[in-house]
Amino acid sequence: MSTQADATDDLTGTRVELDIGAVAHGGHCVARWDGRVVFVRHTLPGERVVAEITEGAAGARFLRADAVEVLEAAPGRVEPRCPVSGPGLCGGCDFQHVDLGVQRDLLGAVVSEQLSRLAGIERDVVVRPPLSDTAADGLGWRTRVTFAADPHGHLGLRKHRSHEVIPLEDCPIASPALPRVLDTPWPASRVTAVAGSTGDRFVAAYDVTGELPDVDAVGLMADGHRVRGRGWVREEVDGREFRVGGAGFWQVHPQAAATLVDAVRRAVEARPGETMADLYAGVGLFTAFLAEEVGSSGTVISVEGDPRASRDARRNLHGLPQARVVNGDVEQALRRGEVGERADVVVLDPPRTGARARVVRRIAALGPRRVVYVACDPAALARDVKTFGEEGYVLGSLEAYALFPMTHHVECVAVLDRAS
Numbered sequence: 001m002s003t004q005a006d007a008t009d010d011l012t013g014t015r016v017e018l019d020i021g022a023v024a025h026g027g028h029c030v031a032r033w034d035g036r037v038v039f040v041r042h043t044l045p046g047e048r049v050v051a052e053i054t055e056g057a058a059g060a061r062f063l064r065a066d067a068v069e070v071l072e073a074a075p076g077r078v079e080p081r082c083p084v085s086g087p088g089l090c091g092g093c094d095f096q097h098v099d100l101g102v103q104r105d106l107l108g109a110v111v112s113e114q115l116s117r118l119a120g121i122e123r124d125v126v127v128r129p130p131l132s133d134t135a136a137d138g139l140g141w142r143t144r145v146t147f148a149a150d151p152h153g154h155l156g157l158r159k160h161r162s163h164e165v166i167p168l169e170d171c172p173i174a175s176p177a178l179p180r181v182l183d184t185p186w187p188a189s190r191v192t193a194v195a196g197s198t199g200d201r202f203v204a205a206y207d208v209t210g211e212l213p214d215v216d217a218v219g220l221m222a223d224g225h226r227v228r229g230r231g232w233v234r235e236e237v238d239g240r241e242f243r244v245g246g247a248g249f250w251q252v253h254p255q256a257a258a259t260l261v262d263a264v265r266r267a268v269e270a271r272p273g274e275t276m277a278d279l280y281a282g283v284g285l286f287t288a289f290l291a292e293e294v295g296s297s298g299t300v301i302s303v304e305g306d307p308r309a310s311r312d313a314r315r316n317l318h319g320l321p322q323a324r325v326v327n328g329d330v331e332q333a334l335r336r337g338e339v340g341e342r343a344d345v346v347v348l349d350p351p352r353t354g355a356r357a358r359v360v361r362r363i364a365a366l367g368p369r370r371v372v373y374v375a376c377d378p379a380a381l382a383r384d385v386k387t388f389g390e391e392g393y394v395l396g397s398l399e400a401y402a403l404f405p406m407t408h409h410v411e412c413v414a415v416l417d418r419a420s
Contacts, residue, residue, distance in 0.1 A: 011053045011063060012055065038064070039062065039065070041067065041087070044097075075102075080097050081138075104402045112124060115378070130403060144252045146191070178201070179194075197254060201218060202246035203219070235257065242285065248308055273298045277300070277368075279349070281349070282313070300324070301338075330348075343366040347371075368418070395415070396414075396416065396417050397415045
């Protein structure tokens, strides 16, 4: 089904039959064609498909493709619940075509493969659903969504690896509690809609060029400036309330924060009077619960780079004098000694790029008995685990959670103990 091409020829649009191999990090599976690796979306391991090349020239080391026809389906394939999920359509979901249980199996395989390839650690990883899964069908869970606007102001999501916007009337994975921003055009390049766990709804628009529509929300912001209402929402976890700047970072699954707090508290095994550091701490989610556990004789240093999140953290940690907030870059705060000279435990929840070697080595220099690493990217986690190993820390327990159903994203909580 293919023809010979010069090494510089663009293969986009070429259709080939492929036998699909293992799942890979990024929401695709791996196949081989003409001596090259092909990363294929919308398929499953063990399938035979007709794939259309979406990126790559004849001389490229690897190609990207979409499965446009399934010749032999694998167990676990289901009919997508979203009408704009599939080749050439919305890139927001990777696994709409996969049974939820099989999705978790795929995520576990990815985490295991990254640990093996990047850290040299062999580990079978079981991925669990959230503690209390209020979105057991994998839909209606996303409480924070940033929609892009097309040239006419209609909101939607972009195609995979493209700037083209697919306008939406609805998004099946979005929480039904979100403000109804899809009902009208917006004079903006993108719009963030938020549904807080306490019922607060919030909207933020960016690159605004005109008057914003009226929406039912506690606050509306334009390019970082409050238009009406307040600029924050309330979130609640285990009976404790947190103030979060409306478009600031907070876990997007309604049960994610509680699930991760539970996992971190169990992993830390806090002792009263200990000194802890909570790095990339956001609005102080983990800091608050860790401060309760170390008690008034302990200390928790909460380090966050975003000034707005640090301001929210100071409010959220009011009444916990054992918690201290440091606003600044994590690596610089460690280098300047703002975290102190030692720590019994370090918790870190870095961005998708990971902590990286310089931060890992500065954490190890604090001599913690235990490091608890919360990771949203298995490749970054594996690279940092390898560096921790070079600094004398051994990977202990690792829990993984499917907090982003229908997507390739997975959250891990890893324990690293200082080798005796």
